Amino acid sequence: MTISVFLVDDHAIFLTGLRSELEADVNVLGAASDVDAAIELIIEREPEVVLVDVHLPGGGGVRVIREVVRRLPEVKFLALSVSDAAEDVIAMIRAGARGYVTKSIQAVDLVDAIRRISEGDAVFSPRLAGFVLDAFSSLPIGEVDPELDRLTAREQEVLRHIARGYTYKEVAASLDISLKTVETHVSSVLRKLQLSNRHELARWASDRRIV
Amino acid sequence: MLALSTRKGRSGASVVWALGSATMRAVITTVRVPLIRRPDQSPLGLGVCAGLADHVRVPAIWVRIAVIVFALTGIGIALYPVAWWLMPGPTNAAPARRFQARDTLDFAAYGLIALGVAELVRVLFGNVPWWVGLPMAAAVAGVVVVVALARRDAPGTPARPAEFVDALRTRPGRMTRAATAALLIVAGVAALLGSSDGWIAVRNGILALGVLFAGLALLLAPWLWRLSTDLIDERRARVRNEERADMAAHLHDSVLQTLAMMQRRADDPGEVVRLARRQERELRDWLQSGQQSIRPDGSTIASAFTALAAELEDLHGVPIEVVQVRDCPIDDRGSVLLLATREAIVNAQRHSGAASVSVYCEVDPAQISVFVRDRGRGFSRAEVRDDRRGIAESIEQRMERHRGRARVVSTEGIGTEVELVMPLEAR
Structure with a gap:
């Protein structure tokens, strides 16, 4: 059974690339490019794992995590960002993300990380x-x-x-x-x-x- | 001076004139310290006196006393807000000093000095009723109370001149302002009506007009303030536009150029990766420092490692990931450690065939540890030819000469890790 995944990123080119890389291994339920759309769609589609960027229009990844976790505590988040600023990383983890990887990660490692997150690991x-x-x-x-x-x-x-x-x-x-x-x-x-x-x-x- | 109304008045006037022109000369000739407000040195957070004092290089207390004495003539009260309005604020907005209990004492002291001077003037020149100084004292006290209230309401927030006016807009502020303005106007009218003969009438007329003007200025303050905030808003918008233009220029010079180069070199993946990494590094530096071309100066271990990784990435094209835990200044042994690390990274880049190299550096109170790791083909020491002496000489012996140690663990097909430990001098 493949893991259901939702993508949140405001960078269209990256989103397209990520989707095509992941589609062979996981079930991509959808994608959103801003905070409000992301919250709405995640709650509607209930994915197991959400890949979420740090910087997003409308409040940032931290808000997506906070809002969704309040209503659907079983959804797990993996932060995926180009930012490696300590402030961003720590904020995402403290909001509830179970992991943090940079966007330069290899596809096979990313799939591995998604699987690990879905099993409740960090x-x-x-x-x-x-x-x-x-x-x-x-x-x-x-x-x-x-x-x-x-x-x-x-x-x-x-x-x-x-x-x-x-x-x-x-x-x-x-x-x-x-x-x-x-x-x-x-x-x-x-x-x-x-x-x-x-x-x-x-x-x-x-x-x-x-x- | 309030009461230059007797025949001694002329000498009093000439003293004032001499003082005033000396001050003006000082203001004009001292150009090296710019005349700007210093809200960070001011108990009121307005910084007019502190700025003036800085400019003419005298202790701020003399300026404050002078201003209060001038305030007693009425003209000073009108001049103070005008000076505040005309003097530009500091460019790097230093937060204003918070109003402290000590400042209240200062103001009480200033007030007493002012009353003392008023009393002295009255005794010396006679003929002035004792209560003439009171409206002025009330005005000063009112302003102090209003500002103090504003500070108490918002502790810790950096004070701005705006706070002063905001305070005037609050209910107690409005009442104080109205009461002070009324007092000043009444005092002005009383002074005007109280004058008897010609010379005195003219003198007191000017004085009364000054007081009236001060009252009006106080009444009109909010309107004047709005006028100046509009100007400030406009200036801010212009600064924002300039910043945007700067950023566009930077992106054009760096990112767009690199993207164009990458398209031209699309047939050489190694070169494309190198260009992308270089641009990424440059952009991160720029974003973090907020400025162009600030390079790590290598004065600490962390900045030296960042610079080293950047240099070797450009040289050999294999990306290096640096993770740094804590930092310390670099000394002679740190430089030795850096050279050994460099050799280990270059080996990994050139011989391992790995796609990237991981560098981990941790600074402890007792030692600095560095791990250089790759997931390349690995090697066995027995197979390394005797003429390849990089590991033995450049890494192991170099570290041991300086009481450090090196350990190389390599497994064929899995990768290599070089561990370097350099003890720190007891500090």
Whole structure:
């Protein structure tokens, strides 16, 4: 059974290309190029996975995720963007995206990421893994909630490998753990990233713009 | 001076004239510091006195006292808003200083000084009823109260001159304005009617007109304000248009040229990828810095790696993905690490056959770690010919000479990873 996918991107050429690349492997339910149309169509067609761009006319990908998740919590989002600004990446994940990849990703890797997202796992690109390591280590020591504001040593090790360009399978082999364990660690990092309510996370992301 | 009405009045007038012309000379001759408002140095957030003080290079307090003394003559009250209107604001809009409790004390002090001067003038020149200074003091106090109220309502927001006028539009602001204007007008009329003989009548007439004018200016302030905001809006629109033109020019010079080149080189995929990567990098730099041609200067590890990746991508055409965690200034050992990394990246680009190279750099308090990884064909050390000494000399021995270490892991058919670790000096 193929996975049903919905595409949200305001760049017509990219959308056409993406659609033709994906159609062999997944069931593309439709596409939208602005926020309001996207929200309406996603709620109407109930895809399993939505690929959503960061910058969109009418409020950005963050708004699409927020509005849809409120009404259809089971829809899963993968952020797909040319932007690799920390601010954009962190905002999409905090809004509820389960992963972030750049548009230069190979089609076969993208299909793999879609499958992983649909199964409830998280998809971290090397860059996102780097951002997360940087953000969590930059948090000032103080009143921290160790459950949400700290990464375990193992989680850091897994992220470091992903940042080095390892696939999940390669991470598992290198650390001598099962693929399932790697996925569990990454999902746990995603949860911390989404639920940690320390405003330092957001501030870290916006500070990165200046550097 | 309020009361130049006795025979001592002439000397008083000449003192005022001398002071005034000295000030004017100072204003005219000191051209190196531009005459602009300095709202960031001003307790009221208007910056007129601070700007004037900056311009003539005297402490701001002298200007403030002078302005208050001039305000006592009535003319100063009219001149202050005119000066504020005429002086351009700072180009890079520094946020105005917030009104602080200390400022209230400052103003109380200024007020006392002003009253003191008024009293001194009255004692010296006599003949002036004690209450003449009161409307002026009331006006100053009113303005202070209005601005203070506005600041309290919106803490933390950067103050603009607009806030002052916005404050005048609020209900307490309107009442204060009306009351102050009424007081000034009454004072003006009283001064006009109170004058008895000719010389005094003329002198007081001018004074009264000044006070009346101040009252009118206060009444008309909102209208004047609207007039000037229209001008500002127009200027803003022009700036926006210029920005748009700049951006169009930039896109034309860079992106459109590259796209044209890519069409011409369509038969050479490697060259097309290289052009696209180069343009992408250039555009990202431009978007992030907001300006053209700001290159990383290589003064920190992160900027040095970005610059290195850009250079090697252009040289060999194989894309390099850099992920950086934390940053630190670059020192001698950092430069060694950079050279070793360069060798590892070049090896991956030239020999691995991989489509891209991943570079990961993490700065810890104790060390900098770099991983250079490719998914190329890999190799075994035994098969590397003895004359190819890049790995041994340029990477391993170079790192070890500086107390670092290098590790090369390569599996044929899977790829190669070079790990470089350089300990940092205890800082």
